[in-house]
Amino acid sequence: MSAFALVAPPSVDAAIAELRAGAPGDVVVLAGGTDLLFELDGAKAPRRVVSLRHLPWRTVDWNGPVLTVGSTLPLRSLERDPELGRHHPGLLQAIRAVGSVQLRHRATLGGNLGRAAPASDLIPMLLALDAEVDLVGPGGSRSVPTDRFVLGSRRTVLAAGELIRSVRFPEPRPSVYLWQRVRPANDISQIAVAAAYSLADGRWRLAVGGIPPRAVRVPEAEAALSSPTPSEAEVRQAAELSVRHLSIAPDRRASAEYRRHLVRTLLERAVSGVVADAQGGQR
Amino acid sequence: MTRPLPLTVNGRPHSLEDVPDSERLLDTVRWRLGLKGTKEGCRSGDCGACTVLVDGASTLSCLTLTHEVEGSSLTTIEGMSEDPVGRDVQEAFGRAGALQCGYCTPGFVLALVGLLRERGRSASVDELLSDLGGNLCRCTGYLAIVRAVSLLQKEGP
Numbered sequence: 001m002s003a004f005a006l007v008a009p010p011s012v013d014a015a016i017a018e019l020r021a022g023a024p025g026d027v028v029v030l031a032g033g034t035d036l037l038f039e040l041d042g043a044k045a046p047r048r049v050v051s052l053r054h055l056p057w058r059t060v061d062w063n064g065p066v067l068t069v070g071s072t073l074p075l076r077s078l079e080r081d082p083e084l085g086r087h088h089p090g091l092l093q094a095i096r097a098v099g100s101v102q103l104r105h106r107a108t109l110g111g112n113l114g115r116a117a118p119a120s121d122l123i124p125m126l127l128a129l130d131a132e133v134d135l136v137g138p139g140g141s142r143s144v145p146t147d148r149f150v151l152g153s154r155r156t157v158l159a160a161g162e163l164i165r166s167v168r169f170p171e172p173r174p175s176v177y178l179w180q181r182v183r184p185a186n187d188i189s190q191i192a193v194a195a196a197y198s199l200a201d202g203r204w205r206l207a208v209g210g211i212p213p214r215a216v217r218v219p220e221a222e223a224a225l226s227s228p229t230p231s232e233a234e235v236r237q238a239a240e241l242s243v244r245h246l247s248i249a250p251d252r253r254a255s256a257e258y259r260r261h262l263v264r265t266l267l268e269r270a271v272s273g274v275v276a277d278a279q280g281g282q283r
Numbered sequence: 284m285t286r287p288l289p290l291t292v293n294g295r296p297h298s299l300e301d302v303p304d305s306e307r308l309l310d311t312v313r314w315r316l317g318l319k320g321t322k323e324g325c326r327s328g329d330c331g332a333c334t335v336l337v338d339g340a341s342t343l344s345c346l347t348l349t350h351e352v353e354g355s356s357l358t359t360i361e362g363m364s365e366d367p368v369g370r371d372v373q374e375a376f377g378r379a380g381a382l383q384c385g386y387c388t389p390g391f392v393l394a395l396v397g398l399l400r401e402r403g404r405s406a407s408v409d410e411l412l413s414d415l416g417g418n419l420c421r422c423t424g425y426l427a428i429v430r431a432v433s434l435l436q437k438e439g440p
Contacts, residue, residue, distance in 0.1 A: 006304035006350055034328060034346050040305065049304070053351055076340070080401070100417020102394060103328055105340040106347060185416030186329045 004040060006030070008051040012163070016138055018050045020161040029163065031072050031111035034103050057110070057165060067169040068134075071110025079104060089277055090175025090196055094125035097177065097192070100185045110164040113146075116214070118153040124194035124209035125177050127217050129169050137162030153213035173198055176273035178266045179210070182253075190254040191262035195270035197228055197278055204271075206238065208263060211248055218242045225271065228278055235271050239264040288353050292316055293362030302349050309333045309344035312359055320360035320389050324419070331418030334390040334397075335359050341397030343417075360389035368396050371435060379431035383422035391418050391428060399435070408436050 009015040019027055028046040030036055030053075039045060052072050059070035060081050067087065069078055075095050078084060085092045098104055098112070098121050112122045113133060126146040133149045135142050138161045149157055158164070175196035179189040192209040204225040209215035221238040224230075230238070243260045250256040288299040290311075299315060312321045312335060324332030326345045333344040336358035363369030372395050375381070382388045398406065398414050406414075411432050420428065 003305045006348065008350070030348075030351070033348060033351065034343070037307075037346050037348070038327070051348075051351060074340075099328065100331065100343075101398065101414045102331060102334050102341045102343045102417050103346070105337075105342050183416075184413075 003045055004047055004049050006049045006051060008054050010054050012055055012136060012165075015050055015052060015055060015163060016136070016161045018048075019163070020138060022046075022048050024160060029114060031108040031114070032074065032106035033111075034099065034107040035111065035115045035117060052110075052163070059166075065171045067172075069109050069167050069169075071113075071164040071166055072108050074105055075107050075109060075112075076101060076104040078109065087172035088129065088169060088175060090173075090177045090194060090274075091125050091129065091169070093177040094121050094192075094194065097121040097179050097189070103186070109167050113149065113167065114156060114158065114164050116150050116152075116154050116156050118212040118214055119188040119192075119210050120215065121177075121179065121189060121192060121209065123150055124192055124207040124215040125175070125196075126167065127207035127215060128175060128194035128196040128205040129173055130198075130205065132168040132170070133164055134166045134168060135162050136165045141165070143168070147217065150214050171198065171200055173205075174274045174278035176270045176277065178270050178273070180262050180266065188253065191259050191266060193263065193266040193270045195267070195274045197274050199228075199278075202228070204274075206242065206267065206271075208242060208246060208267070211246060211259065212251070216246070218245060220245045221267070229275055230271065235268050238271065239267045242267055288350060290349075290353065291356040292318075293358055294356075294365065299349075304348070304350060306349045307345055308335065308337075308342075308347040308349045308352060308357075311349040312344055312357070318359050318361050322386050322389060324386070324390075329419070330387070330390070331394060332387050332390040334393040334418070336393055336397055339397065339400055341394045358393070360392060363392060363396065366396065368399050372396050372399070372431075375431040375434040376428075379427050379434055381424065381427040381431040383420075383424045387418060387420045387422075391415065391420070394418050395432065395435075404436075406436075408433050411436070 027048045030049050030051045057070035057072040061068040079095045131146045132143045173196040177194050179192040181187040181189045189210040194207040196205045204222045206218045221242040224238040248259045322332040324330035328346045335344045337355050
């Protein structure tokens, strides 16, 4: 009767073995399932679904400046962590942009990364925070920066049998996440902008999402911001450079012209927001 | 899968037999348990009509495989009359006239009960309304729903 077989391995090793047992495309990983389930009804549905529900990865760990989030922790639990908003305000805003409360009770950070949807609301912020993705697989463990983890739309560096164990955020940063969409909840951003300033290296990170195939940093715009308190002219130039260097196409959600307008507007607001956050916040 | 699947439903233990691996919690609730108060709206996570509580957390039953919540405590609208917060929310919806066709109401009630349990009295009306953004009312009776939430925050359970 079932279109697929669901297995829930009791350990990490067993999960890796399950993933290696099937041919690629025949086996998929299930975390929260809020994105994957759309694929399970189709004709090209995989035959075997490996659930991570028994793995011990629903964790939040604050260790000095480093925040490590277990890959299967529901996003709502991370959102409700009392420390998150103080250290990573932009990450809290990005999480609250994902689906709805109900959806975030099941959706996970690992699932969002592993599924690599082109309009992910988390990946732009992970780029701006220099998040590292910790993987475990048949060959052992390795860590990959978000920028190298996501290769394209629905494409990642995950090898056969490899799983996302956790995501590490190296340091608290003043940060802001802004989006535009038709409906605040349960919708896909037409454009989203993540901005963060590193007090450690004195540099800005600017990332733009909502543009297929994947969210990207905009180094040209980052370079235009020379200080933690850039001038209005610098901020405007960063916005202009973003529009010039991004490849912005139209789709059914928004025209290219509207998207360019959104990139300019949201980027200027996000940078101003980070400046205000850095001046007002104590961290 | 032939192994029985334990699930506590509105406080009563159940052991479900022969639940297919691909069965959604929404279908288990409506067709296997016969609890038709939980509604199927979009079946794609957009409307919130199928909201239930899984161990107290509001959950989209249309986007949840039943086996994934094995062993959990499930609460549906049918369990709300035995729940103090659930009774207050339903009372507030009644007093505010916060329903027209009623199709979205169980989802709104469960979502709100979940929020009130999670956040207690500390949440403001604005915060509660923002966190209800995942629920749609196609009669567009939102003003009355806003009144119901305001009533709850004024008088409190």
